[in-house]
Amino acid sequence: MNRQVDRPDGFPYALPPLGNNPSSSAEGTTSGSFALPPVIAPGRRGARTFSSPDTRGMPPLPVKTAWDFMPPDWKRKPGYEADYETPDAWEPPPGFEPVTQLEFARLGIVTAEMRRVAEREGHLTPEQVRDEVAAGRMIIPANKVHLGYRLDP
Template identity: 60%
Template sequence: MTPPPWSPLPLAPPSAVRSPMSQSSSPDLPLPLRGAHNPSSTGAGTTPGSFANAPQVGSALTYSSPDTPGMPPPSDKTAWDFMPADWTQVDGRWTPPVGFEPRTQLEFARLGQITPQMKRVAERERHLTPEQVRDEVAAGRMIIPANRVHLQHNLDPMAIGRASLTKVNANMGASPVSSGTADEVEKLRWAERWGADTVMDLSTGGDLDATRAAILSAS
């Protein structure tokens, strides 16, 4: 299919969106404005971890400075520039091979289809429509971690991408000297209770297969 045209949502003017702090702790350190498209070329306007161009959809709070040292230059390429070899493009439309059945959110998005998971993401991301979620997934700028063979089939789909809201990931894991399967499941419960969007098991000790199976089964 042809990548659909952008339908960007209006961004709030940078001057209208300020830091949650009402005033700076020092007159020499003015509060930065959120949502500026190119905040600064100095350390005062640099946000660690930023790396991409400003998104064309989303809120003014989803972008930060690209000035962070060590980051690669922004790329204008999208997932549409890296299509599978067996897909063909005719008159600007991509067509999968005969008999192709989509299985992933990316494949559904490439075919222009809106899945229940994309609709759920749009419900949670009030600034995005299902169509915009689909387009961001198809472009490779957003992922929806919703494995269709998840053991309990009770995932609440969410999205990670530069047009989506910031997500919180909880790292946990058993070590060779402490913790165990029951402890890791308890950590999972605490992460859920405090609103973590994702949980990552970084176990390095104990029965790794049993620990991860227990976490998946309980999530």
């Protein structure tokens, strides 16, 4: 998926497809950086989306996601023992009100901030942003206070 963008000087530039070398020259970045084709998916299936396994010094990919570190008062529903990386698998505590983007994502709610990130990052849908936030692979550094100052998430 190539996207055409206009630079400030008016010269059009095609963004490289996901999974390709982002450099404008063949030798521009560490060889093999972003060499894996993208697999934007929830849970463990999407763990390698932007990985560079051949980059020296990088730690191995984690086998756990944020779904493995649920607060103790959240209860896993029966029947979701094997497929627990989804909002349908969890019951929040009584009276729980989400505050953070992670909490909204764990409940399966797409926020205005998630929609804005998806709008800005044209290769993602709001649901994919929600899934990446819920898995702990994406952090949206914005909250309701930030929006009052017109800061872009």
